[in-house]
Amino acid sequence: MAVVHMRIDNRLIHGQVTTSWVSAVGADRIVVTNDDVARDPVQKLLLPQAARGVPTSILSVEETLEFARSPQGEKEKVLVIAKLPSDALRLLEGGLKPREVNVGNQAPTPGTRFKMVTHSIAVTPEEAEIYRKIAAHGYTLTCKMMPSDRPGDFLELLRRNGL
Amino acid sequence: MVGVVLVSHGPLAEGLKAAAEMIVGPQERLAAVGMDPAAAVEALRAEIESALASVAEGVDGGLILADMLGGSPSNASGYAALAGTPVICGVNLPMLLEVLMRRETASPGELAAVALESGRRGVTDLGAQLSGAAG
Numbered sequence: 001m002a003v004v005h006m007r008i009d010n011r012l013i014h015g016q017v018t019t020s021w022v023s024a025v026g027a028d029r030i031v032v033t034n035d036d037v038a039r040d041p042v043q044k045l046l047l048p049q050a051a052r053g054v055p056t057s058i059l060s061v062e063e064t065l066e067f068a069r070s071p072q073g074e075k076e077k078v079l080v081i082a083k084l085p086s087d088a089l090r091l092l093e094g095g096l097k098p099r100e101v102n103v104g105n106q107a108p109t110p111g112t113r114f115k116m117v118t119h120s121i122a123v124t125p126e127e128a129e130i131y132r133k134i135a136a137h138g139y140t141l142t143c144k145m146m147p148s149d150r151p152g153d154f155l156e157l158l159r160r161n162g163l
Numbered sequence: 164m165v166g167v168v169l170v171s172h173g174p175l176a177e178g179l180k181a182a183a184e185m186i187v188g189p190q191e192r193l194a195a196v197g198m199d200p201a202a203a204v205e206a207l208r209a210e211i212e213s214a215l216a217s218v219a220e221g222v223d224g225g226l227i228l229a230d231m232l233g234g235s236p237s238n239a240s241g242y243a244a245l246a247g248t249p250v251i252c253g254v255n256l257p258m259l260l261e262v263l264m265r266r267e268t269a270s271p272g273e274l275a276a277v278a279l280e281s282g283r284r285g286v287t288d289l290g291a292q293l294s295g296a297a298g
Contacts (some may be wrong), residue, residue, distance in 0.1 A: 011203075011238075013238070014235060015234035018233040047238070050237070050238050051233065051242070105200070106204070107202055107206070119201060
């Protein structure tokens with residue numbers, strides 16, 4: 001599968017994705033990857049509606065890797081939305097090779113030791129380790145809100161926040 | 164009477180409520196939920212459903228007007244939609260005003276149809292209307 005872009009975003013498919021990212025990265029399919037979301041029949045019904053006409057699949061990590069190896073998956077240009085950094089890391093470890101990896105939104109989980117590193121990205125010390133492992137797969141992690149934003153280094157942002 | 168919940172990115176819902184009340188006066192059973200950029204969809208969903216309960220319980224039901232199909236506010240409203248509350252996406256001021264004026268007697272389903280029709284009719288090109296009137 002030509003994964004033109006991987007986005008880490010626990011808001012999944014929403015306004016920023018449908019209004020700008022899909023066309024900016026030239027995707028003809030959105031794949032949302034998370035084991036819990038893929039098991040939730042309501043989410044599987046709702047998210048394709050949110051994609052406003054872009055073909056959409058809601059898959060577990062394993063299913064995403066299987067889809068990537070399928071003949072259909074190899075033909076398509078796909079925007080993968082990993083709900084959590086741990087989903088993104090599992091996809092990379094499974095052999096997925098996106099052209100770029102960007103951190104979208106990560107709403108904080110109440111009760112965890114998170115820090116807000118931007119107005120919409122919460123990171124715990126455990127997640128900071130996962131982001132570093134993602135980057136170690138050969139990526140400069142960015143956290144661009146819009147596709148045209150200047151790419152900054154997300155790991156540098158983590159360091160500045162003591163993470 | 165049908166209770167109405169406005170749902171938006173940021174302060175749009177609160178602003179629409181204030182704008183409508185400037186025109187038709189203070190409203191009962193009209194709630195506004197604006198999403199904070201750091202909010203989780205699950206938290207937003209809980210906020211919407213509690214606002215819906217507060218405006219729709221004890222009357223003829225509720226109607227949700229969301230700012231945009233495919234945004235987190237409309238996504239978080241999807242559970243209410245599946246449970247039978249009409250959710251209309253693409254809210255604008257003409258839509259909201261028409262809904263407020265008709266909600267005393269209409270059912271939620273009828274009000275949803277009113278919202279769709281008035282929302283579409285409310286988007287228009289003033290210049291073209293003026294030149295039509297002048298010609």
